[in-house]
Amino acid sequence: MKLDEFHLERIQSQWENIVDYNLSESGVEPLRLNELVPHNRLQREILETKLGYPQTNGSIPLRRNVSSLYEGATEDHVLVTNGGSEANMVSIWNMLHESDDRDEVVVELPNYMQIWGYSRAFGANVKSFWLTEGDGAWLPDIEGLKDMVSKKTNLIALCNPNNPTGATMKEEHLKAIAEIAEDCGAWILSDEIYRGAELVEQRTPTMWDYYDRVLVTSGLSKAYGLPGLRIGWIACKDEDKVRDLWSYSDYTSIAPSMLGDRLGQMALEPAMREFIEKRTKRILKENWAAMEKWLGENEDIMTCIPPEAAPVCLVKYSESIKSTELAESLIQEKSVLVAPGDHFLLPQTIRIGYGHDKKKLVKGLSLTADFLRGEE
Ligand SMILES: Cc1ncc(COP(=O)(O)O)c(C=O)c1O
Structure with missing residues (x-):
């Protein structure tokens, strides 16, 4: 590699x-830390935490809180990882490893280049489609994506909201991309770590709502201002796939940290x-x-x-x-x-x-x- x-x-x-x-x-x-854990009772609870391994795919309360972000999801649709970066790594590794005949990854550009780099490192044929400037906005080149995919496309990788432009894809873009993925039989990997950090009123739509074979990766590092907890996740509608992804994280970091899990759970309680x-x-x-x-x-x-x-x-x-x-x-x-x-x-x-x-x-x-x- x-x-x-x-x-x-x-x-x-x-x-x-x-x-x-x-x-x-x-x-x-x-x-x-004292903004996240403002009350004495909770502070005492944190101080009493035994620093063992947590449940390796994330505790049930944490996964339940994460699942509340995705319509119809339960804790069984979520794998907790060490940051969004591990979520992306495990996803790419798993998807490319599990398929012999689909070695293409089509990546939205510009992008945080992790998925691009991992895909190349795991031997994928990496192609791209671009956000282009039009009408004072960055818009996905849907026709360009159509030209790039083939029956060998394993994954279409999105970053929405986008790093580095701060652009968001709208419902019609997600629907069009989902249709293209469906036609060529690809999965979609949607890195949505900035979802929830909108300057505009509307929350960025999630690919979760538009496609079944989607791996949504995200975490607490960006929209939630908690990168030091190193809590990320993969959300997927296929429970077997989630178990399979979990078996890959046995090889990467085994588990999130106990404090990350506990504090992450608190961060995602509705009021917090x-x-x-x-x-x-x-x-x-x-x-x-x-x-x-x-x-x-x-x-x-x-x-x-x-x-x-x-x-x-x-x-x-x-x-x-x-x-x-x-x-x-x-x-x-x-x-x-x-x-x-x-x-x-x-x-x-x-x-x-x-x-x-x-x-x-x-x-x-x-x-x-x-x-x-x-x-x-
Ligand atoms: C789009 C995107 N995904 C993932 C990550 C990595 O996130 P984490 O710090 O949670 O590993 C970053 C970090 O900048 C990012 O910009």
């Missing part, structure tokens, strides 16, 4: 704790879930206002299609510098980290994460504009 370098994660891992202004982070400001979702939307709205102001002040040198969800957006700049070089120079000269568009196969762009501390965001943006204008 030969791995391509995961360029985005490499640059983040290397620099995110060193720079003064980290605008590469793709989540929202994380919750503190509502509190967290409101908090996320408030942060997104407040911080997007700062982003929008900055984009307006610099419209002579950059453009951006506003995100509909997720604390990330893709900024196209007019300066003729490669985005990887731009990112390197920004680190060295201004101590600002952004994610270069080259890592999403979109040159002349940078991804900016706007979900963290607003003061730092404003300062980091100002330094980025200074750099692009060649100012000290």
